[in-house]
Structure formats: structure tokens, C-alpha cells
Amino acid sequence: MNAENFVNMLSREGGENVFNQYSEVCTKYDLPNADKIRKKNLISYLDAQRKRNVTDLWVGESAGHNGTRRSGVFLYSENDFNKLSKKIGSKEFTSPLKENLRPLEQ
Numbered sequence: 001m002n003a004e005n006f007v008n009m010l011s012r013e014g015g016e017n018v019f020n021q022y023s024e025v026c027t028k029y030d031l032p033n034a035d036k037i038r039k040k041n042l043i044s045y046l047d048a049q050r051k052r053n054v055t056d057l058w059v060g061e062s063a064g065h066n067g068t069r070r071s072g073v074f075l076y077s078e079n080d081f082n083k084l085s086k087k088i089g090s091k092e093f094t095s096p097l098k099e100n101l102r103p104l105e106q
Contacts, residue, residue, distance in 0.1 A: 003046035007039050021072060034096030038072025041093050045073045048088040072096065 001009075011022035019026075022042070025034045049057065059074050071077050073093070076084055081093040 003043045003050065006046065007042050010042075011035070011039060031096055037094050037096035041072040041096075042074075044093060045076075045084075045088070052088065 007022060011020065014020045014023070021035065022039050023035050025032065031037065046057075057074075071081070071093075073084070081095070085093060
């Protein structure tokens, strides 16, 4: 399965009282197309890892409110994009937030 198909599959998941960051937008904090930005970020991340021949992928159990929920990339917040870009050689990460916010309260 390629990265785009995998992320599209994730975007179709959901349930009661569940926020799916790949198909939903928070009108208070997110840009209007934040779900699409997060999908693109994850696809870029997965494609970059595949090009590097990475054999292991760490995935957290649930998206934290200051990490994946914001960035779309497992275990990274939008504040980590510069570090992540240098680490994996991809410059394609975009923040889906209206502004660079301090950590959200739970």
C-alpha cells in the first residue's frame, strides 16, 4: 500500500467523540484546509521514510493534542518541522494552524 492510500484510509476512520485530524478541522485553531495539510504532511513523511529505506515506523497509540493532532505526523508537533525536515531531507511540511500557538491546554 502506498502512503497516499494509507493516509486516505486513516482519514475515513472515526467514531463518537473522536477527532480525526485527517478529515476534520477545528474552526478555532485550524486553517480551513487543515485536514488536507495534515494528510499532505503525513504522506510527505511516509514517502521520505520509504526513500530512506526505513524498515521500522513508530506510531503512537493516540494523537496528542500538541503533536499529531496539530501536525498530522506521528510523534511530531508543527514546532518540530525544521528539525524533522533536516533529519529526513524533506522540506514539504506545512503548519495547519491559523498561527503558531503555544501548547494547547487539555
